[in-house]
Amino acid sequence: MDGMSETTDTSTAPAEPTSEESGRNANRSTTPTSEGFKDFIGSGWAERDEPLPSARESAAFAAERRSKVSAAFPGQRLILPAGDMKQRANDTDYPFRAHSAFAHLTGWGSDAEPGAVLVLEPEGGEGHVATLYFRERAGRDTEEFYANPAIGEFWIGPRPSLAHVAADLAIATRDLGELSRVIDRVDTSTLVLREADASLTEQVDHARIRFAAEQALSTNAQDAPFSLEVGGDHEPDGELARVLSELRLVKDAYEVAQLRVAIDATERGFGEVLQELPRITSEVRGERVIEGVFATRARLDGNDVGYGSIAAAGPHATILHWTRNDGPVVPGDLVLLDAGVEADSLYTADITRTFPVNGTYSEVQRKVYEAVLEAADAAFAIVRPGIVFREVHAAAMAVIARKTAEWGFLPVSAEESLEPDKQYHRRYMVHGTSHHLGLDVHDCAQARRELYLDGVVEAGMVFTIEPGLYFQPDDLTVPAEFRGIGVRIEDDILVTADGAENLSARIPRTADEVEAWVRGAGR
Template sequence: MSETTDTSTAPAEPAAEATAEEGGRNANRSTTPTSDGFREYIGSGWAERDEALPAARESAAYAAERRSRLSAEFPGMRLIVPAGDLKQRANDTDYPFRAHSAFAYLTGWGSDSEPGAVLVLEPEGGEGHLATLYFRERAGRDTEEFYANPAIGEFWIGPRPSLAHVAADLGVGTRDLGEFDAIVERVDTATMVVREADAALTEKVDHARIRFAAERALSTNAQDAPFSLEVGTDHEPDADLARVLSEHRLVKDAYEIAELRAAIAATARGFGEVLRELPRITGEVRGERVIEGVFATRARLDGNDVGYGSIAAAGPHATILHWTRNDGPVAPGDLVLLDAGVEADSYYTADITRTFPVNGTYSDVQRLVYEAVREAADAAFAIVRPGTVFREVHAAAMAVIARKTAEWGFLPVSAEESLEPDKQYHRRYMVHGTSHHLGLDVHDCAQARRELYLDGVIEAGMVFTIEPGLYFQPDDLTVPAEFRGIGVRIEDDILVTADGAENLSAAIPRTADEVEAWVRGAGR
């Protein structure tokens, strides 16, 4: 039963007042019983809960270390990191909840985290912070929330954890979310918030900071307060917090690397299962949807969900870089570009692409394009080691792409000329970058400074993709007809080691011969 289904067998009673969480969206059709007799009856006769506290989960110690590093960056500052809340999909239905990545990073709380939770790092004296996790405490079975609130009531969404349970599980102090209002009352100019995580909470913090600045200006008779902020602006100190959190995530710890390995292994299983379903896939009018669904099933079985909208692009759809409609047919003779990743329950995600022939054999032109892309990927991988500048990985792949497209006669100049900054003709056939960092977000660490990302020096423990491609649009008259409509991308997830790099997704077939054998063996 969905939370929107009207239970026709419920006693006909006056509609209960809609809760704040529901926003009155369903008040006119509520049949929730309200009699005193019903309240007394539904609140009694329940077995005792098992209140045994868990041992701290594996991620707890790593999260504590991350909080300690963050604390050292912002002495004396109050740091507010929201998980975010449910987001409306339509009327009284919401999207599945996913906590903000910064919140997950600092708490170790992933797919089982509570909507509306907030982590607060409160400065303690001269140095250090006290971490407290605020979330909505579960209601007793003697309360109306238990049975009458479809947003958070346990009768509707299942058991919710107690404060004590979460404190033991995550190794951090906990308080009821209702007490967070006291934090807002103490907000001052030494308060920072992860702005994008929860718009409503950020607005509260902004108003509190404005109020504090105004009161201080009045108390000192100052003409202009030393702190000003317009509600909704990207306040610079908050941007600093987001930047530091992104930069801290550039190098992964042992827990993060293990989670990424698990997500990649699950993704490999999902790819194999897609190949085993090829007969059904090619038999459907919208076979791309079957690919998407088969992979999504594996993602839900082995993890939280897919890490991003899967790209299941057959035939000419493979030339569309972010094809996520996935509503086309899959026919023998086509190439399928499958770009997908399983997101683990910890939220760490894989991001892998393979391009395979539906009938198990590349045509001569398809093979030519495919092996050119693989050569570009291999050239990029070959230079990855600590000390390499990140942008050089892209340059290594582009040198191959320029050379191949020049050899085929597609460029108006030589490969060397095309590689000059003011030319770049070869980029017509690959306009995207070759690499991005990977972790809690598929495009991880996006708010890091350019000098630490694109212009940064690669370090051991970094994880990023290598994903060159070639895309010849169906109507591109700069290439021969036999190339038009072919799109190929090969994407792997790379771990930088102390003396080189490891391709974490190398177990998934990569060469043209390997992929053909893989398809013919139905993904085994």
């Protein structure tokens, strides 16, 4: 809260820290501690009038996803944290965003509570009982209400009740304080989503080791060697992460609808950037203006940007992940804008357009742009159920190899360069052409290779197609007029029953369309 103290009354003794966060700055706390103050601040509040909501749209889809996870791990307890706040500096934190697997299995999006944990408890021979644990809000007669800057409602605003969330998500809820009973029941078959919450994962690890040791002692096997490895990629928790990742490879109807929401907002954001070009070109750090304009749309229409926006002008466009965004935007240069709005459901778009600042591509800029567009169109043309995912990349690379060979940039022919032991054309495009898209901008990243890169494409998959050409300013293998030009065109593709749909096709793509788009933006 940028230097704001709890109160300016320094005559009272400092209150005891009520959370880890408040403890970071306990030495400057001036919260009153007198009984009179406590009685006064805890009284005189109107009754809350909060009718319980109907279940949100995502609840039924989340329940079906939980059923699939349950079937994959019969008889095993599954602990799936949302994660907690992450420190940015001293007593300030980054904005909270729940882990994607947690959001997928609960339907809780941007309004998810930090520290929440989903537990799937095995029930009898088959199935699981799902329970969502999170901090019940404290009453206004408690010290937490006014003295805890991390979770007190006086500080951060209203928080949902257990009953409200149970109705909203159609799932049983319990106070987070009861999670200790789950930890007490942890056995060696219990699995945890390791990457979501390091502290909780450590508790589960210790509980599993303790259980295994007790089992060994109870069976008179104390003299036998005992060990239980935790962590790493090859233990059972890794299998849980893979299953949760692979579950998202094919999107359901709700997910596709939310991706459309994110893409529509991203389209608006791109248009607003172009409308601000006069201001963008007048600022020393015009790339920052691009970033800020797009971020405003992301916050208006969604939760945030889905990833750090790349607003790369001129030679910065040749840097694949340029996120410093601190350069000027100069007429005559190109701007490569790679950005996506993350909807309140946490599904994100991922779209790139490369446009001329002055509304007209130069002859060389247009030549590079149209080569990249041809590669993108060639990749899109083969997308349909039944192909292997890696074929999308191969189709784009065939065009990139042919174009760079035609321009005389390769030491061999295009056909030779495409051989696995050559790949000279990749100097100018070292990244891949496609990745899955959803709750994560690089979704399903923990899926097995045989289901991802070598997997068969299915209807309902959503992935990007994003070829590019990048000629570094000091690359002596290309003529001087090509140096410093970077172009990428990226679209979000839905695989349909008999082909594919370009979900972002409404955003201008051809060179002529982009030029007209830029010229018309200020009208």
